[in-house]
Amino acid sequence: MSERGEILVEVRDLCKNFGVTVALNHVNMEIKRGEIRGLIGENGSGKSTVTTIIAGIQQATSGEITYKGKPWKPATSLEAIHAGIGIIVQEMGTIPNITVAENMFLGDYDQFRAGPFINKAKMIAKANEALRNLGIDDIEAGRITGSYNMEQRKLIEIAKTMAHDPKMFVVDETTTALSEKGREILYRLMRKAADDNKAVVFISHDLDEIMEQCDTLTVLRDGDIIGSLEKEEYEPNRIKQMMIGRDVQGDYYRSDMDGYEEEVVLKVENLTTMTDLMCFDIELHKGEILGIGGLSECGMHTLGRALYGLEDILTGQVTLTKTNTDIKSPEIAFQHGMGYVSKNRDQESLVMNGTIGVNIQSTGYKANRGLGIFISGKKEREYAELQVDSLAIKCNSIFQPVSAMSGGNKQKVVFGKWLAADADVLILDCPTRGVDIGVKASMYKLINDMKKNGKSVVLISEELPELCGMSDRLIIMKEGKISGEFYRQDGFDNTELIDCMI
Amino acid sequence: MSNSSSAAVSERSPRLTLADRVDMIKNNRYFPIVFPLAMLAFLLLLFVALTGGEFMKRSVILGIFNQSFITGTMATAVAFIYSTGNVDFSVGNAMGLACVLGAMAYQATGSMAVMVVVTLAGGVVLMMFNCTLCVTCHVKPAMVAIVAMSIYSAICVVLVGAAPIGVEYETSKALEGGFRYGSFLLYFGMCLLLYHGTAIGRKLRFIGGNEKCAIQTGINAVKTQYISFLFAGVGVGLAGVYQTIRTANVASTVGTGMGTDVMLATVLGGMSIFGGTKSNCFAGLIGAITVTILNKGLLMIGVSSTMIQGIRGVVFLLLVYLNSERQKTLPSRQQF
Numbered sequence: 001m002s003e004r005g006e007i008l009v010e011v012r013d014l015c016k017n018f019g020v021t022v023a024l025n026h027v028n029m030e031i032k033r034g035e036i037r038g039l040i041g042e043n044g045s046g047k048s049t050v051t052t053i054i055a056g057i058q059q060a061t062s063g064e065i066t067y068k069g070k071p072w073k074p075a076t077s078l079e080a081i082h083a084g085i086g087i088i089v090q091e092m093g094t095i096p097n098i099t100v101a102e103n104m105f106l107g108d109y110d111q112f113r114a115g116p117f118i119n120k121a122k123m124i125a126k127a128n129e130a131l132r133n134l135g136i137d138d139i140e141a142g143r144i145t146g147s148y149n150m151e152q153r154k155l156i157e158i159a160k161t162m163a164h165d166p167k168m169f170v171v172d173e174t175t176t177a178l179s180e181k182g183r184e185i186l187y188r189l190m191r192k193a194a195d196d197n198k199a200v201v202f203i204s205h206d207l208d209e210i211m212e213q214c215d216t217l218t219v220l221r222d223g224d225i226i227g228s229l230e231k232e233e234y235e236p237n238r239i240k241q242m243m244i245g246r247d248v249q250g251d252y253y254r255s256d257m258d259g260y261e262e263e264v265v266l267k268v269e270n271l272t273t274m275t276d277l278m279c280f281d282i283e284l285h286k287g288e289i290l291g292i293g294g295l296s297e298c299g300m301h302t303l304g305r306a307l308y309g310l311e312d313i314l315t316g317q318v319t320l321t322k323t324n325t326d327i328k329s330p331e332i333a334f335q336h337g338m339g340y341v342s343k344n345r346d347q348e349s350l351v352m353n354g355t356i357g358v359n360i361q362s363t364g365y366k367a368n369r370g371l372g373i374f375i376s377g378k379k380e381r382e383y384a385e386l387q388v389d390s391l392a393i394k395c396n397s398i399f400q401p402v403s404a405m406s407g408g409n410k411q412k413v414v415f416g417k418w419l420a421a422d423a424d425v426l427i428l429d430c431p432t433r434g435v436d437i438g439v440k441a442s443m444y445k446l447i448n449d450m451k452k453n454g455k456s457v458v459l460i461s462e463e464l465p466e467l468c469g470m471s472d473r474l475i476i477m478k479e480g481k482i483s484g485e486f487y488r489q490d491g492f493d494n495t496e497l498i499d500c501m502i
Numbered sequence: 503m504s505n506s507s508s509a510a511v512s513e514r515s516p517r518l519t520l521a522d523r524v525d526m527i528k529n530n531r532y533f534p535i536v537f538p539l540a541m542l543a544f545l546l547l548l549f550v551a552l553t554g555g556e557f558m559k560r561s562v563i564l565g566i567f568n569q570s571f572i573t574g575t576m577a578t579a580v581a582f583i584y585s586t587g588n589v590d591f592s593v594g595n596a597m598g599l600a601c602v603l604g605a606m607a608y609q610a611t612g613s614m615a616v617m618v619v620v621t622l623a624g625g626v627v628l629m630m631f632n633c634t635l636c637v638t639c640h641v642k643p644a645m646v647a648i649v650a651m652s653i654y655s656a657i658c659v660v661l662v663g664a665a666p667i668g669v670e671y672e673t674s675k676a677l678e679g680g681f682r683y684g685s686f687l688l689y690f691g692m693c694l695l696l697y698h699g700t701a702i703g704r705k706l707r708f709i710g711g712n713e714k715c716a717i718q719t720g721i722n723a724v725k726t727q728y729i730s731f732l733f734a735g736v737g738v739g740l741a742g743v744y745q746t747i748r749t750a751n752v753a754s755t756v757g758t759g760m761g762t763d764v765m766l767a768t769v770l771g772g773m774s775i776f777g778g779t780k781s782n783c784f785a786g787l788i789g790a791i792t793v794t795i796l797n798k799g800l801l802m803i804g805v806s807s808t809m810i811q812g813i814r815g816v817v818f819l820l821l822v823y824l825n826s827e828r829q830k831t832l833p834s835r836q837q838f
Contacts, residue, residue, distance in 0.1 A: 017522065061519070308718070310717075310718070329722075330717055330718055330719075330720055331717075331720050331721070331722045333720065334719065334720020335720060340718055342718060347712075347714065348712075348714045348715055348718060349715055349718065350712065350715060351708060351711030351712040351715055351716075351778075351779055352711075352712070353711055353778050353779055353780070354707075354708070354711050354712075354778075354779035355779070358704075358707075358708070358711070358779050361704070362704070362708055362715075362716075362719045362721075363719060363720075365701035365704060365705070366701070373699075373700045373701070374695070374699040374700055375699060375700060375701065375704070417719070
């Protein structure tokens with residue numbers, strides 16, 4: 001019988017490079033039975049890399065892993081699952097157009113084989129049983145996965161991993177996609193697994209969550225392990241300092257109470273879109289940071305898109321008051337000094353194969369003209385280099401492709417693009433999602449600087465602390481309508497805000 | 503945490519594998535210029551050696567030159583379309599139909615000037631039709647190309663019939679001189695300037711890189727793609743004129759197979775047929791010379807024309823394989 005505290009997985013001298021980028025630099029780590037191990041670190045610190053190697057999703061460049069005392073080198077994630085190592089990945093890990101049951105037993109249909117056919121009824125029954133065992137009762141295994149929302153799909157993934165009864169499982173930044181209820185289910189599973197003498201590795205950006213849930217904590221930075229802390233040694237500022245490598249102040253939001261001007265720059269009247277929004281009215285003022293919050297399905301993301309002309313509008317209009325321009329398309333919005341940062345950074349805000357330069361320069365085709373319609377190479381280079389320098393984007397040159405960069409650095413490139421464009425009205429949809437503390441702090445400073453320069457910012461976010469910390473005015477949405485409006489000078493009250501959301 | 507135990511692993515950064523090194527070379531920003539020229543030089547030297555110097559004879563070089571003009575013009579033209587990720591391989595047949603229309607216009611009017619104008623206009627109109635299907639009607643470009651190929655070649659056969667349509671020989675040969683050089687330099691120069699000097703090429707590449715992102719950056723994707731097909735149309739028409747005056751007649755099979763030659767020229771020129779931010783508009787011209795040298799050289803060393811088709815297929819596959827980016831890391835983070 002395995003003992004509590006026995007080493008289940010041992011990682012020795014693990015290295016991983018992607019081309020010249022070093023993702024893991026001789027990492028050593030032990031994962032013990034009966035513990036919930038937290039992994040924390042900035043974007044690109046190597047948390048996901050080390051766990052995905054253990055779980056067979058990718059292979060290491062060099063180094064050894066032992067599992068249950070034997071050398072461990074899984075070729076695929078399926079091999080790892082069968083050997084008892086499961087992972088819940090941060091990306092979407094379900095296929096939308098097949099059933100929930102098919103997703104849960106993906107690549108593993110042989111157990112339901114009846115001659116040349118698959119016994120689907122049996123598969124669905126087993127999947128349903130697995131879901132119910134976890135306390136998930138609103139998901140039906142026979143239905144198509146795509147008909148469930150993001151959170152439910154994440155729960156399906158969790159059930160998928162747990163259905164194989166793993167000896168060790170990794171939860172990789174999963175909780176950002178989960179509501180309170182989903183999180184409770186996940187925390188309970190983690191705790192139960194640890195009690196059953198299994199091992200859990202928990203990756204999160206949320207310091208409070210990780211301190212609450214984990215027995216021990218390992219901090220990574222730039223592919224190196226910085227150190228480990230036991231529960232009694234937890235102290236937020238110390239952990240932050242380990243993550244970033246320098247002292248950070250506890251509070252990184254804006255501290256001033258400056259107001260905004262009377263002048264309305266953007267006006268939404270009676271806006272109804274194909275989805276979500278119904279007769280919506282809103283005004284944005286000069287020098288204002290307008291926070292928009294709510295549950296993720298409340299329509300705030302649609303509002304952000306509609307403000308920038310990206311949604312089909314049924315009635316009503318979005319108007320830039322200064323020039324009285326009707327924002328009907330992103331082209332018009334862009335030409336009139338608006339900018340938009342999508343919440344789907346990699347899919348919508350960046351050309352991944354493109355270089356840093358190409359991405360930043362995309363807003364400056366007009367500004368960088370030299371002679372007539374011809375673009376000046378010098379101006380264009382300076383346009384990008386200015387942003388790389390002022391945002392401290394980590395790179396060798398502007399000719400480096402963004403695909404190899406970490407999340408936080410990529411987001412800096414996106415910000416750089418709009419800062420270079422000198423946009424007057426910026427719509428930011430979850431600008432700090434998946435971004436580490438260091439980059440977050442610089443984003444907040446940038447947003448505040450924009451405000452001070454008389455720019456207007458719409459900050460759409462699912463994180464209340466961020467909204468409260470940054471907004472001049474905070475609008476809470478619920479089911480496509482405004483359910484509450486709050487002002488910075490009155491102070492924001494968390495319970496009041498949450499009441500408006502639900 | 504245990505310490506590292508063996509001395510072999512004490513160096514700080516892990517060693518690069520061969521694949522990593524190849525990757526670094528491929529990602530070098532001068533690679534797209536150096537690679538096609540190296541390919542060109544290699545093939546030229548190879549065939550000179552294999553034919554014992556025969557390859558450098560005036561008639562051979564002239565033949566390569568004349569054919570490269572047509573393929574090169576087309577390849578320069580399609581670079582505009584390929585940059586956005588639209589793979590249109592019906593351009594050969596579009597050129598063919600433009601030739602046929604031009605030749606018929608000559609038959610009707612007896613004027614070579616009218617022939618030139620109608621061929622050019624034909625190229626533009628046909629490419630605009632392709633564009634409308636792709637961009638406005640949202641049919642997949644490859645689908646459009648397949649359909650357009652068969653429609654255009656069918657029309658050619660119906661219009662021309664068994665006997666080729668002849669145009670005036672004397673004027674054709676005269677046009678092959680100053681007009682051909684002048685118009686080509688004008689067209690290529692204009693393409694080069696507009697593609698690399700202005701926002702047009704950058705927008706096309708950006709759309710090819712990520713259309714959603716391009717739209718969110720205020721680029722009108724529909725308008726920009728129409729512009730790309732317009733430029734391509736002019737090139738296709740011009741290539742049609744060169745084709746017609748080269749032989750002074752137009753057969754029903756004119757332009758068949760040119761579509762694949764143009765694709766091959768593009769990849770041999772070092773550009774991806776899937777477009778994106780590494781696209782350029784000069785790759786096709788270099789590639790066109792390379793592909794013509796390949797065709798001619800294989801023929802001269804006694805490879806049968808059916809075999810040549812096969813060899814070209816293999817070369818094409820190999821280059822597309824080397825050119826396509828496969829994901830080495832985890833799929834990019836899908837935000838909810």
